[in-house]
Amino acid sequence: xxxxLQKMANSSSLWLKADGPEAGIVFSCRVRLARNLENFTxxxxxxxxxxxxxxxxxxxxxSKSDYLKQAELxxxxxxxxxxxxxxxxxxxxxxxxxxxxxxxxxVVEKGEMLSLMINEEDHLRLQVILSxxxxxxxxxxxxxxxxxxxxxxxxxxxxQWGYLTACPTNVGTGMRxxxxxxxxxxxxxxxxxxxxxxxxxxxxxxxxxxxxxxKSEGDFFQISNQVTLGLKEEEIVDNVERVTRQVVExxxxxxxxxxxxNKTQLTDEMGRAYGVLIxxxxxxxxxxxxxxxxxxxxxxxxxxxxxxxxxxxxxFFLITPAQLQIKEGKELSPxxxxxxxxxxxREKLSSLK
Amino acid sequence: xxxxxxxxxxxTFHFKEVINAEERELHLCEVCAKGKGLSESFFIPSFSLSNxxxxxxxxxxxxxxxxxxRCPHCGLDYAQIRKKGKIGCLLCYQTFKDYLAVLLEKIQxxxxxxxxxxxxxxxxxxxxxxxxxxxKDLEEAVRKEEYEKAAQLRDEIRGLE
Ligand SMILES: [Zn+2]
Ligand SMILES: [Zn+2]
Numbered sequence: 049x050x051x052x053l054q055k056m057a058n059s060s061s062l063w064l065k066a067d068g069p070e071a072g073i074v075f076s077c078r079v080r081l082a083r084n085l086e087n088f089t090x091x092x093x094x095x096x097x098x099x100x101x102x103x104x105x106x107x108x109x110x111s112k113s114d115y116l117k118q119a120e121l122x123x124x125x126x127x128x129x130x131x132x133x134x135x136x137x138x139x140x141x142x143x144x145x146x147x148x149x150x151x152x153x154x155v156v157e158k159g160e161m162l163s164l165m166i167n168e169e170d171h172l173r174l175q176v177i178l179s180x181x182x183x184x185x186x187x188x189x190x191x192x193x194x195x196x197x198x199x200x201x202x203x204x205x206x207x208q209w210g211y212l213t214a215c216p217t218n219v220g221t222g223m224r225x226x227x228x229x230x231x232x233x234x235x236x237x238x239x240x241x242x243x244x245x246x247x248x249x250x251x252x253x254x255x256x257x258x259x260x261x262x263k264s265e266g267d268f269f270q271i272s273n274q275v276t277l278g279l280k281e282e283e284i285v286d287n288v289e290r291v292t293r294q295v296v297e298x299x300x301x302x303x304x305x306x307x308x309x310n311k312t313q314l315t316d317e318m319g320r321a322y323g324v325l326i327x328x329x330x331x332x333x334x335x336x337x338x339x340x341x342x343x344x345x346x347x348x349x350x351x352x353x354x355x356x357x358x359x360x361x362x363x364f365f366l367i368t369p370a371q372l373q374i375k376e377g378k379e380l381s382p383x384x385x386x387x388x389x390x391x392x393x394r395e396k397l398s399s400l401k
Numbered sequence: 402x403x404x405x406x407x408x409x410x411x412x413t414f415h416f417k418e419v420i421n422a423e424e425r426e427l428h429l430c431e432v433c434a435k436g437k438g439l440s441e442s443f444f445i446p447s448f449s450l451s452n453x454x455x456x457x458x459x460x461x462x463x464x465x466x467x468x469x470x471r472c473p474h475c476g477l478d479y480a481q482i483r484k485k486g487k488i489g490c491l492l493c494y495q496t497f498k499d500y501l502a503v504l505l506e507k508i509q510x511x512x513x514x515x516x517x518x519x520x521x522x523x524x525x526x527x528x529x530x531x532x533x534x535x536x537k538d539l540e541e542a543v544r545k546e547e548y549e550k551a552a553q554l555r556d557e558i559r560g561l562e
Contacts, residue, residue: 276509
């Protein structure tokens with residue numbers, strides 16, 4: 049198990065490659081499908097014996113799927129909490145899964161664009177993550193994998209309510225479609241609050257980590273569908289994609305305005321961010337995310353020759369706490385992590401020169 | 402600003418979620434954020450503030466009503482489902498369908514499934530599903546006053562029945 053994770057830690061997820069549409073602003077997009085087995089009690093209420101049998105059935109179906117037969121099967125119970133944390137940081141498992149538990153598995157395909165959690169809140173949680181804004185592609189892939197799995201599984205389904213889930217917020221399509229956006233210009237110009245509010249009136253959910261006052265902290269936001277029942281999957285995808293596109297356009301405009309008005313100031317900020325990153329010997333997560341976010345904007349505006357969005361995308365994930373520890377092969381104190389994080393960043397940035 | 406969980410330490414972690422123009426914010430200190438699996442991380446997509454904070458009031462039924470029924474498959478009664486906020490199995494959905502219909506309407510709006518239908522499953526139910534889906538399309542065609550399409554759908558349904 050340790051070997052598999054070590055291997056993962058040494059390579060980056062394919063969806064970080066920034067080769068998708070609008071990847072300068074849309075970090076990634078994701079489709080998740082929730083499914084349960086017909087004759088089995090759902091995981092929140094199931095006995096161990098039921099969870100065991102359900103997991104066996106699903107693992108068998110997985111092994112017969114062309115899409116997943118090469119995938120790794122990872123048992124949550126065989127992992128340390130740092131190892132589970134590592135999978136969370138890579139967006140492969142949920143917070144709930146980091147608690148471990150019997151008969152809980154992650155199935156993950158090479159490249160990490162396709163993965164599956166077994167016995168999370170629902171028996172099956174299928175996930176596709178792609179670079180940039182290509183949600184329809186993500187849906188089509190998850191649809192095909194779902195079809196293949198279904199050839200060997202009977203899903204809990206009722207005509208009026210669709211796919212049945214443990215939580216009523218997922219019933220129907222069982223689908224959550226989302227995009228993760230990098231919106232530094234809308235954040236800096238304080239337009240983000242109103243935009244998030246108007247998005248939420250369209251039946252979508254907007255969420256984000258944000259800083260206090262003017263201090264930005266990464267400037268990342270997520271848009272996803274709220275309702276899962278009553279719409280076709282394509283309609284849900286279309287809604288999220290359309291609204292995401294609108295926000296992307298607004299961010300583009302805001303970036304151009306920033307650039308025109310304050311080119312010197314922006315260039316100064318980029319230079320300072322770069323200067324700190326390439327010279328620091330202690331770097332907290334927060335500071336790193338904040339500075340890398342600035343560089344990411346700089347690359348988009350061509351203020352940082354030699355850099356690519358891809359390198360920055362990968363850096364965000366190379367410096368998360370569990371990633372650092374898995375790669376190092378041991379537990380590290382927060383101080384040692386800050387030290388190692390600074391080193392990883394310095395090495396990566398100097399290699400770009 | 403102090404942490405919303407412990408109320409002692411300074412909040413350094415800020416999270417915002419907007420649903421239906423309603424903002425929810427969560428401000429946590431490093432320690433509590435870590436306890437929730439949220440600290441030091443670069444964006445966690447599966448995390449939902451409403452799941453974390455919202456009560457399960459949606460599951461409420463009028464207090465005068467007492468539901469005696471138990472799900473014949475998993476043995477749960479409605480009080481247990483309400484307490485945990487999680488449904489037990491397919492038969493729960495059928496056993497408590499009147500209450501769940503009210504609940505689903507609150508969460509999802511008045512709606513029926515119109516998305517994907519499992520291809521396989523039992524043959525008879527697959528046909529039933531097909532007929533159901535055609536009926537839905539028919540309703541919609543009538544609503545949109547597409548009578549030609551409606552007539553076509555009607556024939557198709559008759560053919561299957
Ligand atoms: Zn606290
Ligand atoms: Zn039940």
